[in-house]
Amino acid sequence: MAASDTRNDGAARQQAQADAALRQVTEPESQVVRFPDNEPLQLDSGRDIAPLTIAYQTYGTLNADKSNAILICHALTGDQHVANTHPVTGKGGWWATLVGPGKPVDTDRFFVICANILGGCMGSTGPASVNPATDKPYGVDFPVITIGDMVKAQARLVDYLGIDQLFSVIGGSMGGMQALQWCARYKERVFTAMPIATAPWHTAQNIAFHEVGRQAVMADPDWQGGAYYNTKARPARGLAVARMAAHITYLSEKALQDKFGRGLQNRDAHSFSFDADFKIESYLRHQGSTFVDRFDANSYLYITRAMDYFDLEAEYGKLAAAFNGTKTQFCVVSFTSDWLYPTRDNKEIVKALNGVAANVSFVEIESDKGHDAFLLEEEVFFATVRGFLNAAAKKRGIA
Amino acid sequence: MSTQDHIADRPVRADHRLIAEMVAPGSRVLDVGCGDGALLELLISEKAVDGRGVEISRDNVNACVARGLSVIQGDADQDLSGYPDKAFDYVVLSLTIQATRQPKAVLENLLRIGRRAIVSFPNFGHWKIRTALLLTGRMPRTPNLPETWFDSQDSHLCTIKDFSDLVTILNAEVEDAVAFNSRGQRLAIKNSLSLQNLLGEKAVFLLAPQVPRSSG
Numbered sequence: 254m255a256a257s258d259t260r261n262d263g264a265a266r267q268q269a270q271a272d273a274a275l276r277q278v279t280e281p282e283s284q285v286v287r288f289p290d291n292e293p294l295q296l297d298s299g300r301d302i303a304p305l306t307i308a309y310q311t312y313g314t315l316n317a318d319k320s321n322a323i324l325i326c327h328a329l330t331g332d333q334h335v336a337n338t339h340p341v342t343g344k345g346g347w348w349a350t351l352v353g354p355g356k357p358v359d360t361d362r363f364f365v366i367c368a369n370i371l372g373g374c375m376g377s378t379g380p381a382s383v384n385p386a387t388d389k390p391y392g393v394d395f396p397v398i399t400i401g402d403m404v405k406a407q408a409r410l411v412d413y414l415g416i417d418q419l420f421s422v423i424g425g426s427m428g429g430m431q432a433l434q435w436c437a438r439y440k441e442r443v444f445t446a447m448p449i450a451t452a453p454w455h456t457a458q459n460i461a462f463h464e465v466g467r468q469a470v471m472a473d474p475d476w477q478g479g480a481y482y483n484t485k486a487r488p489a490r491g492l493a494v495a496r497m498a499a500h501i502t503y504l505s506e507k508a509l510q511d512k513f514g515r516g517l518q519n520r521d522a523h524s525f526s527f528d529a530d531f532k533i534e535s536y537l538r539h540q541g542s543t544f545v546d547r548f549d550a551n552s553y554l555y556i557t558r559a560m561d562y563f564d565l566e567a568e569y570g571k572l573a574a575a576f577n578g579t580k581t582q583f584c585v586v587s588f589t590s591d592w593l594y595p596t597r598d599n600k601e602i603v604k605a606l607n608g609v610a611a612n613v614s615f616v617e618i619e620s621d622k623g624h625d626a627f628l629l630e631e632e633v634f635f636a637t638v639r640g641f642l643n644a645a646a647k648k649r650g651i652a
Numbered sequence: 653m654s655t656q657d658h659i660a661d662r663p664v665r666a667d668h669r670l671i672a673e674m675v676a677p678g679s680r681v682l683d684v685g686c687g688d689g690a691l692l693e694l695l696i697s698e699k700a701v702d703g704r705g706v707e708i709s710r711d712n713v714n715a716c717v718a719r720g721l722s723v724i725q726g727d728a729d730q731d732l733s734g735y736p737d738k739a740f741d742y743v744v745l746s747l748t749i750q751a752t753r754q755p756k757a758v759l760e761n762l763l764r765i766g767r768r769a770i771v772s773f774p775n776f777g778h779w780k781i782r783t784a785l786l787l788t789g790r791m792p793r794t795p796n797l798p799e800t801w802f803d804s805q806d807s808h809l810c811t812i813k814d815f816s817d818l819v820t821i822l823n824a825e826v827e828d829a830v831a832f833n834s835r836g837q838r839l840a841i842k843n844s845l846s847l848q849n850l851l852g853e854k855a856v857f858l859l860a861p862q863v864p865r866s867s868g
Contacts, residue, residue, distance in 0.1 A: 582722070584717065585724075600726075603724055603726075604731075604734040605734075607724075607731075607734045607735050607739075608734050608735070608736060609736070610735070610736055610739040610740075612702075612704065612722050613704075613722065613724060614713075614716075614717045614721070614722045614723055614724060615713070615723075615724035615725050615726070616710075616713055616714055616717050616725060617710055617713075617725050618710075618714070619710060633714050636714065636718040637714060637717050637718055639718065640717055640718030640719055640720055641717055641718075641720065643720060644719070644720020644721075645720075647720070
């Protein structure tokens with residue numbers, strides 16, 4: 254086969270995948286609940302969203318007294334396909350090592366729910382969804398949302414499923430922010446919570462990295478002010494650059510050095526050009542190009558914005574006040590080499606919880622994998638999750 | 653209530669047994685420097701306490717949480733200030749105070765956070781230690797305190813009398829003080845601090861925070 258044919262095949266495959274991703278917006282391969290126009294979701298910004306669609310996956314069986322439900326909250330670029338094959342990429346679920354039969358989050362025992370967040374692009378209402386006012390995709394007419402809004406939408410789903418109290422809300426990174434927001438806004442509805450590799454607010458550095466990503470997307474002429482859905486073009490280059498920059502923040506310097514060092518990609522010498530000479534360049538380009546085939550650029554703008562606005566202390570005056578009177582049992586987890594949401598930030602959560610004499614465990618796990626450690630197989634992390642949930646399940650009387 | 657000499661297949665430490673005797677059933681307990689969680693497990697299983705722990709070693713914390721205990725990674729010097737006043741019925745510091753950087757500040761925090769503080773420590777006034785120092789002229793090393801002076805974490809060793817002095821400085825009340833020997837047997841001496849200080853290898857104090865004294 255000629256090289257150009259291979260390239261064409263690759264391009265065709267990429268296009269097919271991008272089309273499949275776009276189909277998920279309107280026809281997700283998930284369960285879906287639609288809240289009609291007369292049940293709008295009131296947002297923190299003061300605006301409403303209606304209709305509201307939430308696409309979600311469930312695993313396991315809800316028990317008779319509905320006490321065994323666990324809500325998993327996904328991170329910035331995650332989705333509801335936590336433990337099944339992804340409908341667009343064909344890869345395994347993003348937390349399939351943690352969630353499943355016999356796994357630490359044991360679906361033989363627990364009823365696990367994971368919903369695509371509000372603002373996402375895998376079937377829940379987001380900027381790629383049709384704006385009822387115009388019959389066109391929202392684009393930048395989509396209202397700016399917050400972590401609180403995402404959680405409010407999830408609470409709608411939990412209501413719809415007839416569950417009063419979740420046995421646990423678990424999430425890493427932005428998923429951890431949602432878990433914290435759940436515990437602050439719906440105290441009675443959360444029996445246990447595991448905020449993992451997260452923070453009670455976005456720091457200047459966190460916001461700075463996100464701004465770089467957003468500017469990369471918006472600087473791409475194919476972004477077209479966000480109204481690219483019905484054109485042939487998508488801001489793929491801008492979004493790829495955003496992903497490349499962000500991806501660096503998910504790894505540790507040591508992990509990068511160990512994995513790539515100064516190694517060259519498929520060559521013995523420098524090319525004296527701007528090709529991807531180095532392995533790390535090639536790796537980042539790959540991360541960028543595969544990401545754009547499954548993710549909507551406008552969703553990326555909205556979700557990063559929601560994370561930047563996240564600040565539980567500002568919302569409640571004092572961080573501890575967010576958890577005042579909580580009966581939830583917490584387990585906060587951080588990773589030693591995570592510099593995006595470092596142990597320091599996670600300990601702020603612990604300090605606030607101690608301040609209201611909440612029941613909290615805190616574990617810092619040794620890992621050189623950076624922020625992404627929470628997604629990777631970590632024996633000690635898994636033992637922590639399993640032990641924490643098992644002990645709490647015993648207290649809650651879950652068989 | 654029946655007592656066991658093993659909890660979760662581990663033998664119960666003598667000082668833990670003594671501490672457990674001081675704790676009222678169903679109370680809220682914070683164990684500072686909880687190690688592998690042995691005391692917490694004892695208190696939960698025998699006294700049905702609502703138990704929490706603070707532990708500096710990451711491995712120990714992980715083991716505790718994996719066993720279902722509520723434990724945070726932290727240390728007595730830095731992580732007690734965030735707790736509100738009287739958050740616990742008892743705050744326990746077992747065989748840890750000698751390894752803290754600021755024992756006085758730590759004890760103040762214990763007495764602030766807890767309605768009672770229970771503190772156990774190795775007694776540097778024990779006759780074997782006194783004799784060893786006298787005869788060898790070097791820092792004593794005993795089965796209780798086996799490390800050399802340059803390896804030891806115990807930067808603030810004290811005697812029972814020293815500790816009593818600190819309790820007085822902090823205006824706390826000693827509700828119970830028990831000295832015990834190497835086999836964990838409680839010494840029968842109750843009234844003589846000097847004898848406890850000479851014969852006790854370790855001691856456990858049950859303290860209540862300062863109470864406003866009536867001026868009469």
